[in-house]
Amino acid sequence: MRCRNCGVENLDGRRFCGECGAALDALPVEPVTPPMCQARSVTTTPYFSEKTKKRLAVGAIVVAVVLIIASILGYFYYHQPVMGSGSASATTIDVGQMVLFSFTPTQGVSPYQYSWNFGDGGFSSEQNPGHSYDSPGTYLPLVTVSNSAGETTTWTTTVEVNPLPSVEGVVSPSVGVTSLNVSFTATAWGGTPDFSYSWRFGDGTSSIEQNPTHSYSLGEYTATVTVQDGVGMTASWSAKVSVNLPLTVGVIVGWIGPGDTESFSCTPSQGVTPYSFYWVFGDGLSSTLQNFTYNYGSAGTTTVYLTVTDSIGETFEFEKFIEY
Numbered sequence: 001m002r003c004r005n006c007g008v009e010n011l012d013g014r015r016f017c018g019e020c021g022a023a024l025d026a027l028p029v030e031p032v033t034p035p036m037c038q039a040r041s042v043t044t045t046p047y048f049s050e051k052t053k054k055r056l057a058v059g060a061i062v063v064a065v066v067l068i069i070a071s072i073l074g075y076f077y078y079h080q081p082v083m084g085s086g087s088a089s090a091t092t093i094d095v096g097q098m099v100l101f102s103f104t105p106t107q108g109v110s111p112y113q114y115s116w117n118f119g120d121g122g123f124s125s126e127q128n129p130g131h132s133y134d135s136p137g138t139y140l141p142l143v144t145v146s147n148s149a150g151e152t153t154t155w156t157t158t159v160e161v162n163p164l165p166s167v168e169g170v171v172s173p174s175v176g177v178t179s180l181n182v183s184f185t186a187t188a189w190g191g192t193p194d195f196s197y198s199w200r201f202g203d204g205t206s207s208i209e210q211n212p213t214h215s216y217s218l219g220e221y222t223a224t225v226t227v228q229d230g231v232g233m234t235a236s237w238s239a240k241v242s243v244n245l246p247l248t249v250g251v252i253v254g255w256i257g258p259g260d261t262e263s264f265s266c267t268p269s270q271g272v273t274p275y276s277f278y279w280v281f282g283d284g285l286s287s288t289l290q291n292f293t294y295n296y297g298s299a300g301t302t303t304v305y306l307t308v309t310d311s312i313g314e315t316f317e318f319e320k321f322i323e324y
Contacts (some may be wrong), residue, residue: 082108082147086155092192094233095136095161101143102128108147114143119159133161157292164235165191167227171239175272180216180243184223192230198226202241216243247271249308249316260299260324264306265291269308280305294322312313 002009003017004022004244010018017024035289084105093099105112116124118131133139142156170185188195201214202221215222221241228234250267264287268275279287281294282302297300306318 006009016057032143055240057320067185069150080107080109080151081149082112082145082153084145084155086143086157087158088141088159090159090231091157092162092166092231093133094144094190094192095134095231096132096164097207097231098130099141099159100128100130101186103143103145105145105147108145108151108153109149113146113149115141115146117144122273136161136163141223149273162229162291163190164190164193165189165227165229167225167235167237168226169223169237169239171223171241174239174266175242176216177244177246177312177314178218179308179324181213182216182223182241183213184225185209185211186225186227186237188227188229188235191227191233191235192231194230196228198228200224200226218243218245220233242272244271244272245317247308247314249276249318251304251320253304253320253322255322255324256293260296261293262296262322262324263293264304266306266308266318268310269314270310271316272315274311276309278309290310300324 003020003022005022005057006020006240008015009019009026015024022309023094068228082105082106084103086101086103089100090097090216091099101116103114112127114125114127116129116131118133118141120133120135120137122131124131131141139146139159140156141159142154143296144154146152165188167186167188169187172183172185173180174182174191185197186197186199188197188307197210199206199209199212200216201216202209203219205214205217207214216312217245221243222238223241224236225237226234226236247268248270250269252263252265254263256263264279266277275290277288277290279289281296282304283296285294287294301321301323303319308316308318
């Protein structure tokens, strides 16, 4: 504050002048008007040019469109139908044979789930299962395939199941003497055509004909035919063949007394059992016994006849003149 008396500037708040001691009066305060700020024009340079802004806008639109398209494509890819192809290792089989099934997806989103129904009450959840059928018939195996989005497809085929093959043969003749020419016949049924035949005659020889012939020498043999069908299943049948020595018979006829009693006996060998016997006594009577005694009733002479026959028709004949 300035002293009015001496003009010395004193500190604010003092009541007396420090120079002259005069009482200090507060000077009137004049309002001070601050100078007004003058506006000036400022030239600014934009951060992006208009060309760049347009490019950014176009880029943003492109990105948005791409994202939308990608979203749409992703949706349809995720929900696309399941497609693929199935296969069976065989569609015509015999009972008990294994069929290998498979399904290969070519469209859809993994993982996939598989549900196989084999048509005979059997099921599987494997992608490539194997299955065998226990009864002949026509079956329609079906697989249902679903992906992670719940889309599904199905595939089916037809499997024909045949009974197992069987074979039966005929051997004619099956028994003989000295040597034997045999005709063989094989008949197959069931199974899956076509059939192949294999004969083994039991003497180290064989044939692949269905109905062969074969010659045997003395001995006992087992002839076997094996038939194989078109899917590899087999069946067999066997028969005995016997080639024997010719029939021979030892005969004894003699008087044993008392009176007119005679003894008749015979012992056959070789040939093919059983044997049959037929005696003719020369007096109008006969017998089919092998061994016996016979009383003619009065003295005399006659011719006795004997015929022995084996089971294949070979015969031995005997006759003898006797006195009784």
